[in-house]
Amino acid sequence: NAGVTQTPKFQVLKTGQSMTLQCAQDMNHEYMSWYRQDPGMGLRLIHYSVGAGITDQGEVPNGYNVSRSTTEDFPLRLLSAAPSQTSVYFCASSRYRSAANEKLFFGSGTQLSVL
């Protein structure tokens, strides 16, 4: 099994550009989520999904959109990139929709720079 796959690994954008970070898992997990990691701030939850067609906001959703049309895929869209969105982004999934008792499986991350 590949686990959680994120693409691309690195991306440089100009302010105002749009892009989509891809996340796919092959474990039939119900729960998927996106985090951003910034120095001294830990991981902050952007959006999450508890199943196909169901998404909700996390701690820092502004500037990001998500959708979940299939169980496997959970893309993160930046509609108009800003320098404040420079960060490392992680996708994570879990077997069941409730976070309690279930560990998260993480992708290897996407390093995004917005100039």
Add this chain to the structure above:
Amino acid sequence: AQSVTQLDSHVSVSEGTPVLLRCNYSSSYSPSLFWYVQHPNKGLQLLLKYTSAATLVKGINGFEAEFKKSETSFHLTKPSAHMSDAAEYFCVPTTSGTYKYIFGTGTRLKVLA
């Protein structure tokens, strides 16, 4: 709502000495608690988890953590640090029915030769 405090942003220990990484949480309900580890330029990996069974939980690589409800703490320890333990460690509380994992700000562990 859950919240978590990792009391030290950086910890330095000498190789072979004990490690203590502190975590306090606040919750109205009995939590599940996780520690994750992130080695440099890597993704995150589960170290151990507490889910209301034994209060002393053993994880990978010789780490363990003790759940203390009276102190609302879940500190991570290891008797003897190894150079390969140098990483960032995150404490994560959850509660039944929650859909949000809220991470602590992390503790960066440095191991000195």
